[in-house]
Amino acid sequence: MILLLTDFGLAGPYVGQMHLVLRRLAPEVPVLDLQHDLPAFRPDLASPLLAAHLDFAQPGDVVVAVVDPGVGTERRPLALRLDGIWLVGPDNGLFEAALRRARAVESYAIVWRPERLSASFHGRDLFAPVAARLARGDRSDLVPAEPTRFPDRPDDLPSIVHVDAYGNAWTGLRAARLPIGARLRAAGRILERARTFGEVPPGTAFWYENSSGFAEIAVNGGSAAATLGLRLGDPVERVDGDC
Amino acid sequence: MILLLTDFGLAGPYVGQMHLVLRRLAPEVPVLDLQHDLPAFRPDLASPLLAAHLDFAQPGDVVVAVVDPGVGTERRPLALRLDGIWLVGPDNGLFEAALRRARAVESYAIVWRPERLSASFHGRDLFAPVAARLARGDRSDLVPAEPTRFPDRPDDLPSIVHVDAYGNAWTGLRAARLPIGARLRAAGRILERARTFGEVPPGTAFWYENSSGFAEIAVNGGSAAATLGLRLGDPVERVDGDC
């Protein structure tokens, strides 16, 4: 299966053209849209989301991940094989969180280049054809190469990495790694943990473990982003002791 | 075929993760997105829309319908078989309109529970796996049980149940059940019936039978929602006599 993760949004022909390329080159391989509103132009914020999505991937799957502010510049195209799952995309830190959690890592540079490479849409012109061939077992586009690493980045990202349609603000912190009773500070507010929305009074801000395993900041019956003034990339702080 | 009807919206990974679960468990069954902007958190308003969508379903299809403000609480997960079509979702009135129109009804509680059940995403964790198994003929997740009924609800809902991207306001009233020449009152205005947009002068508000069979309030060349100040859940009144 080929899984798509991008920051393209659903407007315009972008996602459709990627599907078209994949279908032409690997008609027998199912292609699924996992998320197309990854943090735009922010591979650092997209990295923990991508890593979490891999929980739903299986060995043999090919994940095409594109958050690529450097498209058209010299950044390298990359293919990684992490615990049997192929990842294809730009070498810009997008894969850092996934790389750290993988046990078995193979890494490659993509050396194939298409006859026609647009300046702005390598997802369609370069990554999709390579993904289609990998899904069919063809690695001829690759040569072994090391990915650029980002050692200063924390394992869990204390930032807002996604704001959903309801105004819930996903953090890059995995809930399972926070102590029971941990509180979070965001936008100058201290937030207590709850199990779900129904446990807190309407209008109250809190955090809970969302369905992707992240600590998510929410307001029962309201928009956390609007109520607290939270935006993509804003800092979040663990408050484990007294305050 | 498996048909998806939810209020998840298209942002985030929600719809994609449901597709992924369905594809893993029933790779041979096509899955189609019918609508993902059902009225958010309003099973009462979504109920007539769901019933209308069933006109396009066939015996053997499995409809996964999720508008579920009570997710994570004690509301029961339900499976209904209405005239040969399976419906899977929460027992919260979402299926009331469909139940009333069905001739042959079988009803079941879903007793299977997944190993990992998130607090907020039963569509992915519970309803999708059950739907995949039903699509393959496996009913082992079910035991016979009666759904909660909502006898006070009218057969045709005199409310705005959907506002589309152009600002057209769908009512929950089926046009075929309104008398020829029926007028509607909404937002304090009396609206005449037309066959389609071209029949009324630009800027004029009217109602017509939309492509799903509902009385829809529209403005030729404009947004009925903006012009009349109509919002989801607002009341609509039949005006059959003089006024």
Added chain:
Amino acid sequence: MILLLTDFGLAGPYVGQMHLVLRRLAPEVPVLDLQHDLPAFRPDLASPLLAAHLDFAQPGDVVVAVVDPGVGTERRPLALRLDGIWLVGPDNGLFEAALRRARAVESYAIVWRPERLSASFHGRDLFAPVAARLARGDRSDLVPAEPTRFPDRPDDLPSIVHVDAYGNAWTGLRAARLPIGARLRAAGRILERARTFGEVPPGTAFWYENSSGFAEIAVNGGSAAATLGLRLGDPVERVDGDC
């Protein structure tokens, strides 16, 4: 393969119902969404976009294209075969640009009518069933007929034809037909050409050849539509000499 190009947007059940009809009638034919935000109600602006999309189609494909402000009126439903690719949609100028670029043209009126034809959704009720049958080789819905032509329209449309989610403004001018060093005038501003975003300082407006071959007006790190006040249909002018 069946490719969908419409102005329906992704809200509501419209796209889903088209897929459902196609799947029922041609279950073995893949259906791909290429673009659903073509310029709403503007077949003149959608026409060059549609023609560009055909670069990605292949002989045997069926393209269903619906931008149809006259739905429910007397405009004819049309089927064209351009260089082996079927196009199905309304006879309102939407296909003019594609017709001009085609070498081999066959044209037909669609004479089949469904038992139930809604007033507002011929995409589902009429064009989708015909497309499904054409994809299976069945032309029995058609009789030879000439399409309405629009001879006054320029080959390259000097107008904004699409504004994407980032505020980039696509023109209807093909970049390959503009002289090297051509400048564009839009919203009273003269714009220089660049190869891509990274070549100009942040905040600077420019134009470049986008991934569909059009001259696209953009602002590095910003929204061209907001910065320049550009909207769908606004004029764009080639400035080849001094100014």
